Amino acid sequence: MLIYLLRRIMQSGFVLVAMSLLVFLGVYAVGDPIEILISPDADQIEKERAIQALGLDLPLWQQYLVFVGKALQGDLGRSFVFNEPAIQLILQRMPATLELAFGSMFLSILIGLPLGLYAGLRPNGAISKGIMAGSILGFSLPTFWVGLMLIMVFAVQLGWLPSTGRGDTAMLFGISWSFLTGDGLSHILLPAINLALFKISLVIRLTRAGVRETMLMDYVKFARAKGLSPFRVTFVHVFKNILIPVVTVVGLELGGTIAFSVVTESVFAWPGMGKLIIDSINVLDRPVIVAYLMMIVLMFIVINLLVDIVYTVLDPRVRLEAKA
Amino acid sequence: MNTLEVKGLSTHFFTRAGVVRAVEDVSFTVGRGKVMGLVGESGSGKTVTGFSVIGLVDAPGRIVSGEILFKGRNLVGMGEEELRDLRGNRIAMIFQDPMMTLNPVLRVDTQMIETVQAHQKVDRETARQRARDTLGMVGIPSPDERLKSYPHQFSGGMRQRVAIAIALLHQPDLIIADEPTTALDVTIQGQILAEVQKLAANTGTSLIWITHDLSVVAGLADDIAVMYAGRIVEQGSVDQVLDVPFHPYTHGLIGSVPSRNKRGVALRQIPGTTPSLMSLPPGCAFKTRCERADGACETMPALAELAPGRFARCVHPHLETLPA
Numbered sequence: 079m080l081i082y083l084l085r086r087i088m089q090s091g092f093v094l095v096a097m098s099l100l101v102f103l104g105v106y107a108v109g110d111p112i113e114i115l116i117s118p119d120a121d122q123i124e125k126e127r128a129i130q131a132l133g134l135d136l137p138l139w140q141q142y143l144v145f146v147g148k149a150l151q152g153d154l155g156r157s158f159v160f161n162e163p164a165i166q167l168i169l170q171r172m173p174a175t176l177e178l179a180f181g182s183m184f185l186s187i188l189i190g191l192p193l194g195l196y197a198g199l200r201p202n203g204a205i206s207k208g209i210m211a212g213s214i215l216g217f218s219l220p221t222f223w224v225g226l227m228l229i230m231v232f233a234v235q236l237g238w239l240p241s242t243g244r245g246d247t248a249m250l251f252g253i254s255w256s257f258l259t260g261d262g263l264s265h266i267l268l269p270a271i272n273l274a275l276f277k278i279s280l281v282i283r284l285t286r287a288g289v290r291e292t293m294l295m296d297y298v299k300f301a302r303a304k305g306l307s308p309f310r311v312t313f314v315h316v317f318k319n320i321l322i323p324v325v326t327v328v329g330l331e332l333g334g335t336i337a338f339s340v341v342t343e344s345v346f347a348w349p350g351m352g353k354l355i356i357d358s359i360n361v362l363d364r365p366v367i368v369a370y371l372m373m374i375v376l377m378f379i380v381i382n383l384l385v386d387i388v389y390t391v392l393d394p395r396v397r398l399e400a401k402a
Numbered sequence: 403m404n405t406l407e408v409k410g411l412s413t414h415f416f417t418r419a420g421v422v423r424a425v426e427d428v429s430f431t432v433g434r435g436k437v438m439g440l441v442g443e444s445g446s447g448k449t450v451t452g453f454s455v456i457g458l459v460d461a462p463g464r465i466v467s468g469e470i471l472f473k474g475r476n477l478v479g480m481g482e483e484e485l486r487d488l489r490g491n492r493i494a495m496i497f498q499d500p501m502m503t504l505n506p507v508l509r510v511d512t513q514m515i516e517t518v519q520a521h522q523k524v525d526r527e528t529a530r531q532r533a534r535d536t537l538g539m540v541g542i543p544s545p546d547e548r549l550k551s552y553p554h555q556f557s558g559g560m561r562q563r564v565a566i567a568i569a570l571l572h573q574p575d576l577i578i579a580d581e582p583t584t585a586l587d588v589t590i591q592g593q594i595l596a597e598v599q600k601l602a603a604n605t606g607t608s609l610i611w612i613t614h615d616l617s618v619v620a621g622l623a624d625d626i627a628v629m630y631a632g633r634i635v636e637q638g639s640v641d642q643v644l645d646v647p648f649h650p651y652t653h654g655l656i657g658s659v660p661s662r663n664k665r666g667v668a669l670r671q672i673p674g675t676t677p678s679l680m681s682l683p684p685g686c687a688f689k690t691r692c693e694r695a696d697g698a699c700e701t702m703p704a705l706a707e708l709a710p711g712r713f714a715r716c717v718h719p720h721l722e723t724l725p726a
């Protein structure tokens with residue numbers, strides 16, 4: 079297990095290096111930062127000085143090494159706009175995005191799993207057909223539109239829930255969180271539902287497909303032949319088997335959720351990383367863009383690693399292969 | 403009282419393409435402590451017969467007529483709760499494919515203990531001890547350790563022993579063994595057969611032993627029923643049927659030499675294939691492959707008692723081989 083973990087961590091390291099190269103090439107080498115950094119009427123000498131100060135006169139590979147060297151010390155440059163370290167800006171906004179992402183993940187499992195299970199156990203029932211039709215809507219309706227509709231209905235017309243910002247927050251581990259206060263929870267609910275919509279549909283479909291497939295397996299029939307109660311057959315024999323693909327996909331989706339919470343954060347003015355990156359792209363705040371991309375890459379890698387670990391805990395067959 | 407009396411059992415599958423008459427008008431009796439061999443080609447309805455007895459025919463299949471008297475109680479039409487009480491307790495089944503029978507994500511102890519506790523109010527420790535003892539009984543070395551393993555850590559033969567142990571947990575009155583040794587190599591097959599025979603003799607358990615392999619039936623069974631295209635075509639005591647087969651199908655399977663030397667010989671291949679159960683033409687289902695077929699075979703012959711205790715479904719049976 080330990081060797082397996084070490085190997086996975088080393089692989090992750092390689093991926094990180096490769097991705098940093100791509101991000102570096104993508105953002106630094108394409109386009110000319112000087113154009114944006116220096117006023118157009120600066121003279122040649124000023125330009126030269128700026129180029130030297132930024133290390134842009136060095137060959138590309140040296141520039142990359144400098145970038146990596148600084149990145150390793152946690153320095154991904156300073157924001158042009160806020161004049162603060164980019165990484166710090168991102169980290170400040172991260173908790174808001176994380177709690178939104180986890181909130182939506184929680185909702186997608188809370189809602190998707192039981193619905194999918196029901197639809198899988200009674201595939202021909204009217205309710206199941208309704209659930210499946212609903213899941214198609216969840217897949218196909220555009221997030222921003224649903225977000226606006228949620229605001230229209232629940233915030234504007236019914237006035238039940240607030241539609242912008244994080245509301246009151248409380249401190250935990252020196253970070254402020256919305257989900258710890260009633261007001262904060264009421265603020266997170268609409269954006270979390272909005273962000274969860276796609277994933278709820280995904281979980282419903284995965285669960286249903288998994289249940290239907292697993293129900294046909296010999297071991298489920300054997301479990302019934304042992305005289306087990308339908309409850310035990312469903313919730314132990316079937317459920318434990320479908321948990322593996324569902325956990326994998328939901329886990330892998332977390333990265334995507336964090337990365338693509340951009341839309342929801344914009345609609346609900348949720349002050350997270352997604353809103354920051356949109357604003358930064360608008361004003362071409364390159365260090366923030368780079369820092370954001372690197373954070374997202376790092377996050378994907380960590381999530382993949384965690385999913386793999388959870389996977390080995392759930393599936394004994396993987397555990398054995400890992401040992402061998 | 404006989405352990406099992408099946409009378410006129412018909413089980414059909416109502417598929418979109420048409421009705422599959424998998425089991426049609428099947429009757430047989432298994433006395434206490436007796437072993438009945440059920441033989442026939444692939445697709446002849448052996449497994450479906452077994453599932454019918456244990457009440458696990460799933461949609462689109464259904465028992466359409468007949469009685470299944472288990473110790474005098476009719477299982478057809480019995481409530482699901484009552485049936486569940488019998489399953490794994492008084493009637494157990496061992497499945498065809500040992501690699502698929504055990505749930506891959508549950509430990510062997512879980513799968514055994516739940517079977518004990520499904521039918522008896524005993525604490526976990528008692529149930530575990532019973533599981534361990536039964537594993538030891540079917541020849542699994544160091545059962546205490548093996549209990550903590552997952553199915554994939556066992557070989558095919560060992561998995562089938564586990565499945566057999568699960569079937570034996572409650573010392574059932576009837577075990578339906580669906581080709582339990584076909585997937586195993588010959589030595590292990592022999593060991594398992596010997597053990598099952600011993601256990602059956604010791605506990606008075608009756609067995610339905612489904613197989614392709616005549617040598618297994620010859621060594622193990624008291625009675626034999628030969629199935630073809632969903633119907634029983636020949637029935638009687640093993641010694642008599644194997645020595646002097648009446649039905650052209652059985653005759654073809656065994657070969658024409660009437661002697662005991664053929665014990666230990668597998669079923670002979672008969673040219674031609676089983677007709678589709680969906681569109682069986684009227685008359686004897688074997689007529690397309692039968693050397694003796696003529697106009698008289700255009701009406702389905704009844705299963706007639708041609709000699710005391712000897713039944714065959716044929717208008718031109720091989721009566722000439724009867725010793726005068």
Ligand SMILES: Nc1ncnc2c1ncn2[C@@H]1O[C@H](COP(=O)(O)OP(=O)(O)OP(=O)(O)O)[C@@H](O)[C@H]1O
Nearest residue numbers: 415417422424443444445446447448449450451679
């Ligand atoms: N769920 C089902 N839907 C439709 N037809 C089915 C279904 N299950 C079984 N059958 C049909 O019933 C017939 C009998 O099948 P069964 O499994 O009992 O054969 P078998 O004698 O056990 O064969 P084998 O030796 O290959 O195990 C086959 O023709 C099969 O196609």
Ligand code: SF4
Nearest residue numbers: 686689692699716717
């Ligand atoms: S009834 Fe006719 S076709 Fe059928 S087995 Fe007998 S002789 Fe052959």
Ligand SMILES: [Mg+2]
Nearest residue numbers: 448449498580
């Ligand atoms: Mg079969």
